[in-house]
Amino acid sequence: MEAASPIINRTGSYYNLLISFTRDFFISSSGAQVKVEELEGRTIGLYFSANWFSQCQTFTPILADIYNQLKEQGSNFEIVFVSSDEDQISFDNFYKTMPWLAIPLSDLQSKKSLTQKFQIEGIPSLVIVDEFGEPIQTEGVELIYRYGVQAFPFTSVRIAELELEEKANQASQTIEKLLSTHARDYVISKNEQVPVAHLVGKTVGLYFSASWCPPCVKFTPRLASVYNSLRDKKHDFEIVFISLDRDEEGYLSCCKSMPWLALPYGDEMVKVLLRYFNVQAIPSLIIIGPDGKTVTREGRNLINLHLDMAYPFTEAQLLSIQEKIDEEAKSYPKAISHSGHKHELSLVSASSGGGPFICCKCDEQGSGWAYQCIECGYGIHLKCAQQVDEDEQVKEGANTANSYCACNGK
Structure with a gap:
């Protein structure tokens, strides 16, 4: 079926964007039909996603948490799922995890026209549109990761405000501000409490990882080898494990294989740090310098490329390594x-x-x-x-x- 031509009395509205010749409704998670016109006046997030892609499975619960918070606040925000699933069973299983509306999987023309209109080249993708169907933001996934619920209403003015706040936070960043809360001023070391203050003046790696993640399982032993080597050389280097495990059993399993420190399981700072550093995939290793400022967010890649030679991960050290590699490459x-x-x-x-x-x-x-x-x-x-x-x-x-x-x- 072809997409509907503009309806005269709704020209320029979101309505024409979201209907087809055969459909003027969405479906809800309960199976009920919801008329497209009921979204009039709302800010809408078009969520392009699919059950078969792991990054979509990772992002969906994060988005659902933000969606539910906005609903509780009484915001005029709605999300519409635009599926790239390959069959109805996959669609149904994935949609069960979503609290928002969806375009039926059978409406392939709507998916095609929306994908083309907003030039969707990969998933997950979240496009925020206004009541006229015009895009406010096309990088909604990144904004959700970076700012969470604070990103609403996703306008350029709001994002500019958040970017200024972000720069101010980075300017005053310290290791204590990153890792401490009002109720906790320590990290864990083999069931012992180590004051966060003991990390001041050290180079610290914030290691986002989980037991269920195969790349993490592969990278952790390599990181442990580098960590032990640097410790043997008496470098002031420490790592703090920030767990994304789904249960405490997985968290404890990870801790057994790691010779470094950790945040407590389920700590409130985990989500804060994920958003603050815009961590969208794991494993991720963020390097904090002795002054408490971020040195690099590419710690994982630097460890893989240079092992312990990457320390202290500064631009000067990387330049020195590159010069050495350039010289070696001649042979x-x-x-x-x-x-x-x-x-x-x-x-x-x-x-x-x-x-x-x-x-x-x-x-x-x-x-x-x-x-x-x-x-x-x-x-x-x-x-x-x-x-x-x-x-x-x-x-x-x-x-x-x-x-x-x-x-x-x-």
């Missing part, structure tokens, strides 16, 4: 072949196509120098390529030195 062969790929891999730099990439050997992010297949885009870290060679030599019985590779242990 690397211009092209290689290895068992992981059928085509020849060429040595590339950031200026010749290296850029940000995901290493096809270790599945971690890389940037700058890489071995890349010009034909199909397959790429790996330089040291992953070296590790492949050394692994092959080991198989042949050759003596090899340990590889300095951020991806070792995959």
Whole structure:
């Protein structure tokens, strides 16, 4: 079916945006039909999402919490689910978790026209529209992650106010403000309480992780190895685990595998820190400097790339590392072949196509120098390529030195 042509007495309203020739209603979570005209005068969030994508499953309960808070406050906000699910069962199972309205899955033309109108290129996506159907914000997902319920009514004026508040908070940021509450001024260490004040003057990593997250399970041992190495070298480095576990059993399981500190399970600061640092995926490692200010939000990538050499994660240290890598790259062969790929891999730099990439050997992010297949885009870290060679030599019985590779242990 084709989308409805404009209705004369509603031209320019949200109404024409949200109906089709065969439908002038939404469905509710109870199965009831709700007329589109009942949303007149409201701010509407069009939620493009699907059951099959994990990031949608992660974001939906966060959005539901914000939605329920706004409803309790009596706001004129409504959400409409625009599904990309592949069948009715998947749609029904996912929609059960949502307290808002939805366009029926069978109305494919409405989904297509809305996707095209707002140029939706990925999910989850939350587009906020006004009563005339015009977009107020197209990056609603990020705004919800960053500001939560405070983002409402999502106008540019409101977001500008929040950005000013955010800058003021960052300017006065300290480790104590980040981790303490009125009721708690400590973190946990093997069932003991360690005052947050003991972290002042140290470089601190805030580690967002969970037992149910496979990338977290993979990254934690690597981080622990770096942590222990830095501690052995007497560096003032500490990590605080911020759990996103769904139950206390998972939290305790994580704590057993971690040699560092932790916030208590279910602590109120977890949600605050998630929004403050705009954490949208885990594992995430935020580095706080000795002055209490944020050094980088890319701690995970830096650990994967440089191991303990990344410490103290400052721009000066990263520049020093990059200069060393640039010098080492001069001795690397211009092209290689290895068992992981059928085509020849060429040595590339950031200026010749290296850029940000995901290493096809270790599945971690890389940037700058890489071995890349010009034909199909397959790429790996330089040291992953070296590790492949050394692994092959080991198989042949050759003596090899340990590889300095951020991806070792995959």
